Amino acid sequence: MAGSLSAEDVKRLMEDPSVDNRAETATKVASRFGDGKLSDNERALAQDIFRIMVRDVEERVRVALAENLKAAPNIPKDVAVSLAEDVSDAVALPIIQFSEALSDEELIAIIRTQSVDRQVAVASRTDVSEAVADTLVEEGDKRAVVTLVSNDEVSLSEGTLNKVVDQYGDDVEVQSPLVHRSQLPLNIAERLVTKLSEDLQHHLVTHHELGNETATDLILQARERATISLVTAGADEHDVETLVRQLHTNKRLTPSIILRSLSVGDLAFFETSLAVMGGIPLNNARILIHDEGELGFKSLFSKAGLPKQLFGAFQTAVSLVRDAEGERYDGNPDEQMRRMLEHILTVHEDIVDEYGGENVEYLLAKFNALAQEGQANQA
Known part of the structure; x- marks a missing residue:
């Protein structure tokens, strides 16, 4: 006025x-x-x-x-x-949600001492600090956490997101808005894939005629395909390395997931995987992988602990990716992956002859079993 x-x-x-x-x-x-x-x-x-x-x-x-x-x-x-402390929500909520006069300490006190609706108002603010976000996740009601992860105006730290996954990763109400955030670090997305896979496993075991072992095999295959889909072309090198190291730490950096990455043309994931498994700098791994002779690549492959019987298949995959560089593929990534893997296995019929199998997924599972046997023998 x-x-x-x-x-x-x-x-x-x-x-x-x-x-x-x-x-x-x-x-x-x-x-x-x-x-x-x-x-x-x-x-x-x-x-x-x-x-x-x-x-x-x-x-x-x-x-x-x-x-x-x-x-x-x-x-x-x-x-x-x-x-903000008024007995009436009609008075308090507008101030809690919008006023810049309230400090982090005052917002944290509101989360700890006031109603769920007021926690939701804090989570709806356009600027929520890491300390306030952490308090919401650790001490707030689930409705406030759902509001927080649905609030795309707020930049949530990786630490806060890890706490959300730790506490609510199995909760569908939290999973959905978390998955749909515009920005989600790769390693958080990979952790969510694992959580979602556990939900899918439960569904398979309780709704179909499947034993636990069969369900687990299907889940692992779905997990690997989903994980590879997280690493898009041009992904940040640091994010890719973070994802690879997390997979390696959790013993999920398997031969099949590495081969899947190559089958969709993702050299960065493959190179980073061999560097991490071999314990050498990424640039050194790239030089060894792409050396004109095969000696450097073969040495790194062995140092990374991958089964020597599979070296030829990986060498063919790298060659196919190099040949296809610059080409655009607009089809289904799963179909692209399947065709390339089948092509690799056609070239290397000795693998099919030795390990048998009627399809690509079966053979990839065999690859993983072979790697586990090799690790057990080295132990």
Whole structure:
């Protein structure tokens, strides 16, 4: 509302203290305060009026004050805190969700001591610090956590996201908004794949004629395909390395997942995998893999602990990826993967002859079993 705060405003408030007049005055004074056009004297007078009105017995007056001050810059700290702690949600929620006057400490106190609706209001803010987000995840109600991970305006740290997965990774209500966030670190996405796979395993075992071992085999295959799909072309090198190291630490960096990466043309994942498994710098691994002779590649393959019987298949896969560089493929990635793997196995019929199998998935499972046998023999 235009104009300066006048003595008439104060006079009306004093002479006609009806609820309607108090609410109208609260709206008028608060909106003018929010405009930032008051003189120092007018601002001081407005603040005194606010301190009176936050104690008004009529909710409508306090609501008018909160709604018009929620986005106002530089409102007095004591006024903001009083409104945020009001017994009425209609008064408190606008301030909790929108006011920049509340500190992290005050927001954390709200999470710990006030209602679920107020926790949700904190989670709905456009700026939520890591400390506040962590408190919501660790101490807040699940509804507040769902709101937080659904709030794409807030940048959640990897540490906070890990806590969400730790505490709610198996909860479908949290999984869905988490998966649909516009930005999700690769290693968090990979952890979610694992969680989703566990849900799928439970469904298979409880709804179909499948034993636990069969269900687990199917889950591992689905997990590997889903994990590879996380690493898109042009993915950040650091993110790829983080994902590979996490897979390696959790003993999920298998020969089949590495071969799958090659089958969709992902040299970066393959190179990083051999570097991590071989314990050498990535640039060194690239030089050895792409050396014109096969000696360097074969030495790294062996150092990485991959089965020597599979070297030819991987060598063919690398060659096929090199030949296909620059070509665009718009088809189904799963179909691309299957065709390339079948092509590799056609070239290397000795693998099929030795390990048998009627399909690609069966042979990939055999590859993993072979690697596990080799590791057991080395132990």
